[in-house]
Amino acid sequence: MEAMARKPVAREAILDAFEALLIAEGERAATLDAVAARAGVSKGGLLYHFPNKEAMIAVLLERLDRLLAEDLAAMAAAPEGAAAYFIRSSVWADTPLDRVFVAATRLAEVAHAETLRRMAGVQASWLALLAADVGPAMARPVLYMGDGLYFNAMLDRGPGGSAPELAGGVEDLLAAVERLRN
Amino acid sequence: MEAMARKPVAREAILDAFEALLIAEGERAATLDAVAARAGVSKGGLLYHFPNKEAMIAVLLERLDRLLAEDLAAMAAAPEGAAAYFIRSSVWADTPLDRVFVAATRLAEVAHAETLRRMAGVQASWLALLAADVGPAMARPVLYMGDGLYFNAMLDRGPGGSAPELAGGVEDLLAAVERLRN
DNA sequence: GTCTATACGCCGATAGAC
DNA sequence: GTCTATCGGCGTATAGAC
Numbered sequence: 003m004e005a006m007a008r009k010p011v012a013r014e015a016i017l018d019a020f021e022a023l024l025i026a027e028g029e030r031a032a033t034l035d036a037v038a039a040r041a042g043v044s045k046g047g048l049l050y051h052f053p054n055k056e057a058m059i060a061v062l063l064e065r066l067d068r069l070l071a072e073d074l075a076a077m078a079a080a081p082e083g084a085a086a087y088f089i090r091s092s093v094w095a096d097t098p099l100d101r102v103f104v105a106a107t108r109l110a111e112v113a114h115a116e117t118l119r120r121m122a123g124v125q126a127s128w129l130a131l132l133a134a135d136v137g138p139a140m141a142r143p144v145l146y147m148g149d150g151l152y153f154n155a156m157l158d159r160g161p162g163g164s165a166p167e168l169a170g171g172v173e174d175l176l177a178a179v180e181r182l183r184n
Numbered sequence: 185m186e187a188m189a190r191k192p193v194a195r196e197a198i199l200d201a202f203e204a205l206l207i208a209e210g211e212r213a214a215t216l217d218a219v220a221a222r223a224g225v226s227k228g229g230l231l232y233h234f235p236n237k238e239a240m241i242a243v244l245l246e247r248l249d250r251l252l253a254e255d256l257a258a259m260a261a262a263p264e265g266a267a268a269y270f271i272r273s274s275v276w277a278d279t280p281l282d283r284v285f286v287a288a289t290r291l292a293e294v295a296h297a298e299t300l301r302r303m304a305g306v307q308a309s310w311l312a313l314l315a316a317d318v319g320p321a322m323a324r325p326v327l328y329m330g331d332g333l334y335f336n337a338m339l340d341r342g343p344g345g346s347a348p349e350l351a352g353g354v355e356d357l358l359a360a361v362e363r364l365r366n
Numbered sequence: 367g368t369c370t371a372t373a374c375g376c377c378g379a380t381a382g383a384c
Numbered sequence: 385g386t387c388t389a390t391c392g393g394c395g396t397a398t399a400g401a402c
Contacts, residue, residue: 012367028295029212033395047368049397110339111293113210121339142353143360146332153331157292157303171324178325181363194385215377227378229386237378369402377394384387 013051016041017065020058024105026159029112059109063120066106069099070124077131084135085144085179088128092148093172094155104152125149140182147175195233198223199247202240206287208341211294241291245302248288251281252306259313266317267326267361270310274330275354276337286334307331322364329357 019041023032034055038048052058073091080087094100103124109117125145133141201223205214216237220230234240255273262269276282285306291299307327315323 030294044369112212139356142356146329149332149335150328153335174321174324178364182360226387
């Protein structure tokens with residue numbers, strides 16, 4: 003028997019569409035109409051899978067938690083060290099984690115309370131791992147470098163939604179991290 | 185004679201209210217109704233001073249340009265060096281520049297095209313001054329540390345609008361900048 | 367499971383009184 | 385200069401057909 007809840011494909015498609023719109027055009031553009039259209043369903047269809055917009059956000063935040071937990075494990079075990087891993091993974095590479103993280107950031111920016119709470123938790127998790135690698139004093143500087151990377155990725159992403167070359171400068175950041183270590 | 189355009193008080197009050205709402209509750213909450221109420225005028229009164237919302241944004245961006253120009257001058261002339269000045273001024277201190285900058289960031293986050301352009305320009309200006317101080321390779325790491333400071337200020341500012349103590353860690357950042365110099 | 371139709375409130379903006 | 389009244393449009397959500 004296969005009683006384990008198989009997630010409908012449409013559900014994931016809708017969530018992906020929501021995420022994509024948040025990333026490319028911001029929270030204001032991520033309306034139910036727009037999400038439904040992008041996912042290829044009607045508004046009514048969307049609202050069958052998610053009773054309301056809050057439910058959609060809640061599931062997106064679950065996705066964030068899940069992908070982040072995986073990434074934290076990889077970060078803790080990274081041979082190059084947690085700090086270098088963190089910086090490298092902070093440059094936009096269109097990974098699933100990159101995507102949910104930026105999408106969640108958009109919600110935090112419009113002061114969505116629960117998202118703000120979660121994001122603060124994310125920061126705390128990263129800070130702890132960084133402290134174990136480069137020491138408590140240099141953890142925050144490294145964390146902020148990574149955050150700055152995301153922040154600038156936002157600025158460089160025009161309304162079109164394309165993510166221009168941001169990789170330039172990562173070597174500099176890694177070099178900086180090396181100098182901060184020890 | 186005093187023919188030079190004296191700015192009406194109400195105009196500034198409206199702009200301040202708009203800015204405050206953007207900072208405290210995000211772009212979505214900064215509606216014409218909310219801004220008018222906070223400024224103590226009616227919606228119609230607001231729309232006498234600013235024909236539409238875009239006009240309000242445009243003037244806010246002018247305020248950003250003006251305050252930023254002043255700050256860039258101070259940064260270039262700072263005895264402690266541009267980098268240290270930059271980090272120190274990046275911690276939230278509720279200064280006029282802090283306020284417009286964060287307000288503008290809110291607009292950038294919903295992908296407001298013109299604001300995105302301006303903010304990119306701001307980053308470029310800072311980067312140039314930092315490069316002159318700590319060298320081209322370390323300019324970006326320092327810039328991103330400052331951006332991270334702002335980014336985290338956003339996360340720590342709940343819907344209530346209070347700005348919790350973020351200053352903790354600035355000493356660490358300044359120490360990091362010292363290590364990156366030369 | 368997915369669609370259409372519709373209710374309803376809020377937002378930006380206009381018209382015009384005072 | 386500032387207000388009230390009002391409009392059109394959009395965004396969320398419900399009801400119910402298929």
